[in-house]
Amino acid sequence: MPKTSSSFEDSPPYLYVHTIGCQMNEYDSQRVQQILGVQGYALTGDIDQADVIFLNTCSVRAKAEQKVHSYLGRLRKLKARKPGLKIIVAGCVAQQLGASLLGRFEHLDLVLGTRAISSVGGLLHRAVTRSERLVHLPEVEEDGWDSFLKQGHLTSPGVVAPVTIMQGCDNFCSYCIVPHVRGRERSRPADEVLREIRLLTEHGAKEILLLGQNVNSYGKGLDEGLNFSRLLHRIHEQTTLLRIRFTTSHPKDLTEDLIRCFADLPQLCRWIHLPFQTGSDRILQRMNRGYTSAHYMSLIEQLRSLCPDMGLSADVMVGFPGEAESDFRDTLRLIQDVRFDNLFSFSYSDRPFARASELPDKIPEDVKAARLAELQHLQGEIVLEKNRAEIGSVREVLVEGSSKQSDGRQLTGRTEQNRIVNFEGPTELIGRLVQLRILNAFQHSLRGERTAC
Numbered sequence: 001m002p003k004t005s006s007s008f009e010d011s012p013p014y015l016y017v018h019t020i021g022c023q024m025n026e027y028d029s030q031r032v033q034q035i036l037g038v039q040g041y042a043l044t045g046d047i048d049q050a051d052v053i054f055l056n057t058c059s060v061r062a063k064a065e066q067k068v069h070s071y072l073g074r075l076r077k078l079k080a081r082k083p084g085l086k087i088i089v090a091g092c093v094a095q096q097l098g099a100s101l102l103g104r105f106e107h108l109d110l111v112l113g114t115r116a117i118s119s120v121g122g123l124l125h126r127a128v129t130r131s132e133r134l135v136h137l138p139e140v141e142e143d144g145w146d147s148f149l150k151q152g153h154l155t156s157p158g159v160v161a162p163v164t165i166m167q168g169c170d171n172f173c174s175y176c177i178v179p180h181v182r183g184r185e186r187s188r189p190a191d192e193v194l195r196e197i198r199l200l201t202e203h204g205a206k207e208i209l210l211l212g213q214n215v216n217s218y219g220k221g222l223d224e225g226l227n228f229s230r231l232l233h234r235i236h237e238q239t240t241l242l243r244i245r246f247t248t249s250h251p252k253d254l255t256e257d258l259i260r261c262f263a264d265l266p267q268l269c270r271w272i273h274l275p276f277q278t279g280s281d282r283i284l285q286r287m288n289r290g291y292t293s294a295h296y297m298s299l300i301e302q303l304r305s306l307c308p309d310m311g312l313s314a315d316v317m318v319g320f321p322g323e324a325e326s327d328f329r330d331t332l333r334l335i336q337d338v339r340f341d342n343l344f345s346f347s348y349s350d351r352p353f354a355r356a357s358e359l360p361d362k363i364p365e366d367v368k369a370a371r372l373a374e375l376q377h378l379q380g381e382i383v384l385e386k387n388r389a390e391i392g393s394v395r396e397v398l399v400e401g402s403s404k405q406s407d408g409r410q411l412t413g414r415t416e417q418n419r420i421v422n423f424e425g426p427t428e429l430i431g432r433l434v435q436l437r438i439l440n441a442f443q444h445s446l447r448g449e450r451t452a453c
């Protein structure tokens with residue numbers, strides 16, 4: 001068992017994990033927990049107890065990157081008090097800034113790029129035993145896609161387990177840094193995806209969340225001639241899951257075939273996260289998104305005509321360079337027309353490598369802030385109305401665990417449409433589907449009770 005300090009002869013070394021950003025990062029952080037868990041590290045929620053701090057970073061938005069810098073700055077004092085502490089930075093900021101992070105933060109020990117997660121164990125060992133400060137930014141995943149499987153890290157998945165099916169992106173939206181820090185699209189062979197899902201279900205997972213920057217274009221570059229809808233059919237046929245979800249989808253790659261899966265595959269949740277970014281065709285073109293707002297609306301119509309109770313969420317951005325007031329009104333109109341169940345809204349910020357950072361007509365910060373506030377107010381009203389419309393209905397919920405806010409007295413789960421429902425019940429229900437009558441509705445969750453049957 002590795003030791004990172006001489007102060008704990010009988011206790012294990014403790015790992016503290018902090019994740020900023022997307023579900024891909026959450027997934028990578030889980031991998032790190034499991035890899036280091038096998039090496040004897042115990043997870044702690046108390047940063048002062050930590051012997052290793054793993055910070056997984058995001059650089060998609062300037063704000064997320066600023067958070068990384070201030071977080072690392074705050075760790076300086078902690079390291080001064082505890083010199084044996086090892087600090088690791090991984091993810092997109094690590095990939096983007098590389099060795100310069102070590103120069104700027106002298107208390108930092110390891111910088112791991114986006115394809116270096118499987119190497120964390122060996123590199124940490126070198127940092128601990130030889131006091132080396134290391135930067136590792138490999139061009140490709142070193143152990144290939146199945147490193148997670150080879151290392152046997154699947155012993156305790158949650159009820160909902162993420163599975164990466166592809167990485168990187170070929171779309172080069174003009175505002176986005178992802179293709180530059182995560183690389184070009186790579187799809188994972190279907191047999192490996194299925195093998196991981198089977199292992200996860202054997203160890204208790206009931207729902208799988210298939211992850212990728214653009215899962216709809218799954219299959220590019222594989223010999224198998226398989227696309228994403230065929231992969232969904234295979235997963236459906238060859239596993240015993242209660243539920244399947246996927247994210248993220250790109251409107252230009254959402255085929256009729258894939259839309260049909262929502263009607264044809266009972267285990268596939270009637271929910272999709274389909275970012276539209278803006279309701280203005282002029283801005284969509286400047287963003288290099290590859291579709292129009294009319295096309296986006298036609299996809300929503302197809303989804304809802306096949307599955308009227310389809311759950312819909314999306315990403316939207318305000319203040320892209322050149323966004324006129326009329327473009328912003330087009331965005332609000334699209335939100336009113338679709339009435340999303342959930343919306344992730346952001347202000348545009350310049351990102352390194354992204355072409356939009358060179359565009360003229362930048363929008364002043366105060367205008368961006370006012371537009372974002374107006375958009376979020378509108379969406380808040382829509383969500384509350386939609387949640388209130390759920391009151392009195394009976395929904396099937398997959399119970400995921402104890403509700404964090406209830407000292408363990410309440411359970412929490414999700415409807416197919418991805419709405420969170422809290423209710424009282426015994427912990428034996430965790431991992432099972434239950435029928436809940438919806439009693440009350442809030443901005444971010446519902447409250448329910450078990451029905452007799």
Ligand code: SF4
Binds near residue numbers: 177179214
């Ligand atoms: S689809 Fe566009 S926004 Fe999404 S990761 Fe790729 S380049 Fe970025």
